[in-house]
Amino acid sequence: MAPSATSTTLITQRNREDLALSKTLHGTTFNEENHQASFLTKLKQKDREFQPAVVDNYLKNWKEEQPENETEEAKAERQSAYKAVANSFYDLATDFYEYAWGTSFHFCRFRPREPFQQAMARHEHFLAANMGIQPSFKVLDIGCGVGGPAREIGHFTGAHITGLNNNDYQISRARRYAHTFGLQDRSDFVKGDFMNMPLEDGSYDACYAIEATVHASTLEGVYGEAYRILKPGGVFGCYEWVMTDKYDATNPEHLRIVRGLEVGNGVAKMMTRKDCLQALETVGFTVEKHQDMGETEDKIKWYYPLEGDIRQANAFWDYLTVLRTTTAGRAATTYMVRTLEALGLAAPGSTKVSTILQTAADSVLEGALLGIFTPMYFFVARKPLDATN
Numbered sequence: 001m002a003p004s005a006t007s008t009t010l011i012t013q014r015n016r017e018d019l020a021l022s023k024t025l026h027g028t029t030f031n032e033e034n035h036q037a038s039f040l041t042k043l044k045q046k047d048r049e050f051q052p053a054v055v056d057n058y059l060k061n062w063k064e065e066q067p068e069n070e071t072e073e074a075k076a077e078r079q080s081a082y083k084a085v086a087n088s089f090y091d092l093a094t095d096f097y098e099y100a101w102g103t104s105f106h107f108c109r110f111r112p113r114e115p116f117q118q119a120m121a122r123h124e125h126f127l128a129a130n131m132g133i134q135p136s137f138k139v140l141d142i143g144c145g146v147g148g149p150a151r152e153i154g155h156f157t158g159a160h161i162t163g164l165n166n167n168d169y170q171i172s173r174a175r176r177y178a179h180t181f182g183l184q185d186r187s188d189f190v191k192g193d194f195m196n197m198p199l200e201d202g203s204y205d206a207c208y209a210i211e212a213t214v215h216a217s218t219l220e221g222v223y224g225e226a227y228r229i230l231k232p233g234g235v236f237g238c239y240e241w242v243m244t245d246k247y248d249a250t251n252p253e254h255l256r257i258v259r260g261l262e263v264g265n266g267v268a269k270m271m272t273r274k275d276c277l278q279a280l281e282t283v284g285f286t287v288e289k290h291q292d293m294g295e296t297e298d299k300i301k302w303y304y305p306l307e308g309d310i311r312q313a314n315a316f317w318d319y320l321t322v323l324r325t326t327t328a329g330r331a332a333t334t335y336m337v338r339t340l341e342a343l344g345l346a347a348p349g350s351t352k353v354s355t356i357l358q359t360a361a362d363s364v365l366e367g368a369l370l371g372i373f374t375p376m377y378f379f380v381a382r383k384p385l386d387a388t389n
C-alpha cells in the first residue's frame with residue numbers, strides 16, 4: 001500500500017524536523033559552497049553544543065554494559081528506535097567515512113594487484129550484472145549513502161537510479177556529487193525511511209541494497225517494501241550484513257562482538273543469514289542466487305584494509321587508504337582528533353565519534369576472523385510475474 005494522506009503529512013513534518021536537526025549539527029558544512037571542505041574543516045564546523053548531545057543520545061541506545069544482561073525489553077526498544085539510531089550514526093560518521101574510505105560505504109573483494117577503488121567498483125558491477133540491470137530500467141538504491149554505488153551502477157548500466165536515504169546530510173551530498181559527476185539527468189535522490197518508502201507500488205524494475213538494510217528494525221519490513229515497489233517480475237539484489245551459521249547467540253564472546261558491530265555501525269539489531277533468507281521467503285520473493293561472498297578462497301581477504309596488511313596495497317592512493325584504516329592508522333586518527341578537540345580545532349564529541357568507529361573496525365575484524373560475521377551475504381531475489389502485489 002502507498003502511504004495515506006495522514007501518514008504523508010506526518011512524514012513531511014518529520015522530514016522538516018530531521019532536516020533542521022541535520023543542518024544545526026553540520027553547521028556551515030551543510031552548505032553547498034562547503035561541499036568540498038576538507039575533513040579538518042568539517043570537524044571544526046560542527047555545532048559545539050549539539051554534537052556532544054547527539055553522540056550521548058546515540059550511545060544511550062545501549063544502556064546495559066554487558067550484552068548478555070540486556071533485557072528483551074531493552075532490545076525491543078532499540079529496535080523500534082532503528083531510524084534515530086541510523087540517522088544519528090550517519091550524521092556523526094559520514095565525514096570520517098568519506099575521509100578514510102571514499103563515497104561508497106561498503107566492503108568488497110580484492111584480486112591480487114587490484115587497486116582499492118577498482119575493486120570497489122567491480123563489487124558494484126558484480127551485483128548489477130547478476131541482477132541483469134538494463135539501460136531501460138528504473139532502479140532504486142535502498143539506503144544509498146552519499147551515492148557512490150548509485151553513480152557507478154548508473155554509469156555501468158545506463159539505467160536511471162533513484163537513491164533512497166533517511167539522512168539529510170548524506171542526501172544533500174549525494175545530490176551535489178551527482179551534478180559534479182554528470183549523472184544529474186539519470187539519477188535522483190529521495191529522502192525517506194526504507195521501512196515505509198514514500199514510493200508508488202509496482203513502480204521499479206529493479207532495486208538493490210549494498211550493506212544498508214542491516215539498519216532496519218526487521219528484514220521483513222524493509223524487504224516487504226522492496227517487494228511492494230517492484231513491478232511483477234522485478235529483481236532485488238543485495239549484499240547483506242549478517243551473522244553466519246557459526247555464530248552462537250549463547251557465547252559471551254560472540255555477543256560482545258555483536259554489540260561492537262551494533263554500536264560501531266549504527267545497527268539496532270544484527271540479524272542472521274537464516275533470518276535473511278526467511279524474510280525474503282515470508283514477503284514473497286523467489287530467491288534465485290545466494291552466497292556468502294566473504295567466504296571464498298580469495299588470497300586477499302575483504303577485510304585486509306582494516307587488518308592492516310599494507311603489502312596488499314596496489315596503487316599510490318591505496319597506501320593512503322590502508323594507512324588510515326589499519327589499527328595504527330585508526331589510532332593515529334583518534335589521537336589527531338583528540339588533540340584538535342583539546343585545542344578547540346574540532347568540535348566537542350569528535351573524539352567520541354572516532355572511538356565509536358574504532359569499535360566498528362575492531363568488531364568487524366574480530367567477527368570476520370572468527371567467521372561469525374559477513375558484510376557481503378549476496379542474493380538475487382525476484383518478485384513473481386503473477387504477483388498481484
Ligand SMILES: CC(C)=CCC[C@@H](C)[C@H]1CC[C@H]2C3=C(CC[C@]12C)[C@@]1(C)CC[C@H](O)C[C@@H]1CC3
Pocket residue numbers: 096097100101104105106107211212214241265266324325330333334354357358360361364
Ligand atoms: C555501517 C555499514 C552497514 C556499512 C559500512 C561499511 C564500511 C564502509 C565501514 C565499516 C567500518 C568503517 C570504518 C571506517 C570507514 C568505513 C568503514 C570501513 C574508518 C576507517 C573511518 C576512519 C576512522 O578513523 C576509522 C574507521 C574504522 C571503521
